[in-house]
Amino acid sequence: MIFNMKIMQNYIYRFIFLVTLIILSFPSNSIEVIEILGGKASQIPIAITPFNEDLKNDDLGKMHKVIANDLERSGLFSALDTSGISNIPDSDMYINFSNWSALQAQFLIVGKSTTIRDRLTTRWSLIDIYKEKTVLSMEFSGSKKQYRAIAHKISDLVYEKLTGSPGVFHTRIIFVKKKSDKNYGLYVSDYDGFNQRAVVNSSQPIISPRWSPDGKKIAYVSFEKKKPVIYVQDLTTGKRVLVANFKGNNSAPAWSPDSKKLAIVLTYSANSQIYIINSDGSGIKQLMRTRSINTEPAWSPDGKEIFFSSDRGGNPQIYKVNVDGVSEVNRVTFEGKGNLSPSLSPDGKLLLFLTQENGKFRVAVQNLTSNQVLKLTKGPHDESPIFSPNGHMILFTYKDYGKKTKIGTVSVNGLKVTPIRVGSETIQESSWGPITN
Amino acid sequence: MKKSLLLATLLSSLLVGCSSTEIQESMGLNAPFPELTSQTAELSPAAMDELASNPLLTERSIYFGFNKFDIKSEYTDMLAAHAEFISKHNVAVAIHGNADFRGSHEYNLSLGQKRSVSVSDALSGLGIGNNNVETVSYGEEYANQECTGSACDQDRRADIVYVGE
Numbered sequence: 001m002i003f004n005m006k007i008m009q010n011y012i013y014r015f016i017f018l019v020t021l022i023i024l025s026f027p028s029n030s031i032e033v034i035e036i037l038g039g040k041a042s043q044i045p046i047a048i049t050p051f052n053e054d055l056k057n058d059d060l061g062k063m064h065k066v067i068a069n070d071l072e073r074s075g076l077f078s079a080l081d082t083s084g085i086s087n088i089p090d091s092d093m094y095i096n097f098s099n100w101s102a103l104q105a106q107f108l109i110v111g112k113s114t115t116i117r118d119r120l121t122t123r124w125s126l127i128d129i130y131k132e133k134t135v136l137s138m139e140f141s142g143s144k145k146q147y148r149a150i151a152h153k154i155s156d157l158v159y160e161k162l163t164g165s166p167g168v169f170h171t172r173i174i175f176v177k178k179k180s181d182k183n184y185g186l187y188v189s190d191y192d193g194f195n196q197r198a199v200v201n202s203s204q205p206i207i208s209p210r211w212s213p214d215g216k217k218i219a220y221v222s223f224e225k226k227k228p229v230i231y232v233q234d235l236t237t238g239k240r241v242l243v244a245n246f247k248g249n250n251s252a253p254a255w256s257p258d259s260k261k262l263a264i265v266l267t268y269s270a271n272s273q274i275y276i277i278n279s280d281g282s283g284i285k286q287l288m289r290t291r292s293i294n295t296e297p298a299w300s301p302d303g304k305e306i307f308f309s310s311d312r313g314g315n316p317q318i319y320k321v322n323v324d325g326v327s328e329v330n331r332v333t334f335e336g337k338g339n340l341s342p343s344l345s346p347d348g349k350l351l352l353f354l355t356q357e358n359g360k361f362r363v364a365v366q367n368l369t370s371n372q373v374l375k376l377t378k379g380p381h382d383e384s385p386i387f388s389p390n391g392h393m394i395l396f397t398y399k400d401y402g403k404k405t406k407i408g409t410v411s412v413n414g415l416k417v418t419p420i421r422v423g424s425e426t427i428q429e430s431s432w433g434p435i436t437n
Numbered sequence: 438m439k440k441s442l443l444l445a446t447l448l449s450s451l452l453v454g455c456s457s458t459e460i461q462e463s464m465g466l467n468a469p470f471p472e473l474t475s476q477t478a479e480l481s482p483a484a485m486d487e488l489a490s491n492p493l494l495t496e497r498s499i500y501f502g503f504n505k506f507d508i509k510s511e512y513t514d515m516l517a518a519h520a521e522f523i524s525k526h527n528v529a530v531a532i533h534g535n536a537d538f539r540g541s542h543e544y545n546l547s548l549g550q551k552r553s554v555s556v557s558d559a560l561s562g563l564g565i566g567n568n569n570v571e572t573v574s575y576g577e578e579y580a581n582q583e584c585t586g587s588a589c590d591q592d593r594r595a596d597i598v599y600v601g602e
Contacts, residue, residue: 178582205578205579207542207543207546207576207578208542208543223575223578226531226573227531227571227573228546228573228574228576247571248550248571248572248573249546249550249573249574251543251546252543252546265543265547267550267554267572267574269554269557269567269570269571269572270554270572271547271550271551271554272546272547272550293544293547293548293550293551295543295544295546295547296541296543296544309544316540316544338540340540340541340544341541341543341544354540354541356540359539361539361540361541381538381539383540383541383542384541384542401585402583402584402585403583404582404583405582426582428542429542
């Protein structure tokens with residue numbers, strides 16, 4: 001997204017230090033230690049004031065609102081209402097700390113955007129109200145089209161500074177829109193649904209889009225050949241390769257962590273079974289064979305294990321098996337009537353899946369060490385859960401009885417469910433792209 | 438970014454008294470994308486006529502109970518007629534398994550396949566070789582996505598579809 005961000009940041013820090021003598025107490029990779037003081041202990045109260053902006057663009061949303069929506073979506077922040085505040089500062093020069101402290105703000109973001117012809121320049125600061133000092137002070141610029149990208153970048157830096165984990169507000173998602181029975185589109189958009197663009201249009205269904213971990217390609221299942229086949233498409237060139245068109249069904253592509261292989265599901269003339277194939281379609285190898293259904297493969301982040309759903313025990317449950325060689329298959333989920341659609345958190349510690357109970361499908365996470373299960377959503381028809389690249393949010397689809405399917409995020413702490421608005425059409429499947437620089 | 442350019446940027450920033458990070462267009466997402474179409478072939482006119490005139494052959498769907506894969510006895514005559522047609526004309530047939538929308542798209546693809554395999558096994562028991570039959574699942578992809586209760590029953594089925602009809 002941004003060239004050499006880290007290097008650039010370092011230069012900026014040194015530059016600001018030397019030239020303007022604003023001393024940053026924290027180098028770019030350190031974490032601000034947060035002292036939580038009572039009340040809503042799990043969320044950081046942050047005031048994000050309206051930026052002093054000369055650009056009128058109501059379509060794009062105001063910059064401070066983009067940032068507030070980003071931070072709140074994570075479930076780790078509560079953005080305070082600043083509408084009653086007069087004399088809003090647009091820099092960190094004249095902050096009335098006692099006023100902001102009275103508002104219970106722990107942090108404050110202020111900023112100023114100016115436009116000269118097509119160029120937008122935003123100068124912003126993150127201020128610690130308790131410590132009465134500036135934590136970050138930076139300037140971003142770009143074309144006016146980068147309005148939201150600049151806001152997301154501010155969110156990312158604030159997020160990383162205050163939580164210690166990289167922000168994912170600059171990342172993208174991919175989803176399938178069903179526009180009519182004969183019109184399906186695979187779309188890429190910003191993580192919050194803005195800047196949508198179709199990457200495939202088809203008269204037949206598309207399912208299981210998966211972004212390669214290196215961010216360059218997408219794998220998906222298309223029914224254009226009157227049966228499910230798997231394509232890998234280069235996002236830069238638009239070129240695509242038919243990687244699996246074997247007899248029967250070809251589905252459920254899952255990228256290996258190194259983006260070189262795919263776990264896929266083939267049927268030939270029997271029930272769904274898992275195979276491993278190179279991402280160019282060569283070197284197919286069967287992982288295991290049983291008479292029961294084995295599907296929805298998902299790699300562990302270390303690339304050593306495959307988690308999958310299977311009805312070998314009657315109802316669908318999640319199991320795991322080693323990738324190399326024939327090994328013992330271990331059952332992972334035990335609760336509920338059925339569990340399916342497994343995937344792993346980026347650190348490999350949490351299993352994300354759908355749990356079925358009383359006819360409802362809900363998004364749940366299981367701690368793989370303690371095996372404790374936390375149900376994050378209420379159903380009744382939640383599907384397609386996938387972690388954000390920092391593991392702090394989950395993208396999923398949801399719908400009420402008899403309604404169209406929509407898309408949204410839930411924070412991994414379960415505190416915040418937020419819709420993603422991508423239009424009125426049915427959204428069928430979704431996936432989250434990686435962090436790109 | 439090249440170092441010299443970076444330096445130049447920093448120097449020019451010095452002159453205006455402020456450093457700036459450039460936010461650029463992300464990724465090459467302006468690539469053309471494929472518009473997709475389907476393909477077809479043809480069955481012989483004789484075979485087409487028979488498919489249209491034999492009432493047992495105009496029946497194409499086998500319905501299943503909730504979470505079930507076994508074929509009910511009411512479909513015995515229908516499957517026998519299709520088996521006879523397949524061997525007589527030596528045609529290829531696809532069995533399309535379906536599932537209702539509840540649950541994940543991929544798992545439903547596997548459920549539909551299990552129903553398709555059930556029908557294929559039944560045809561195999563009637564002497565039809567594997568070469569003539571392809572089992573394919575559509576999962577929930579052509580199912581009613583907004584049904585509730587028994588309105589979803591029609592989606593738990595396998596359809597017999599002749600290649601090139």
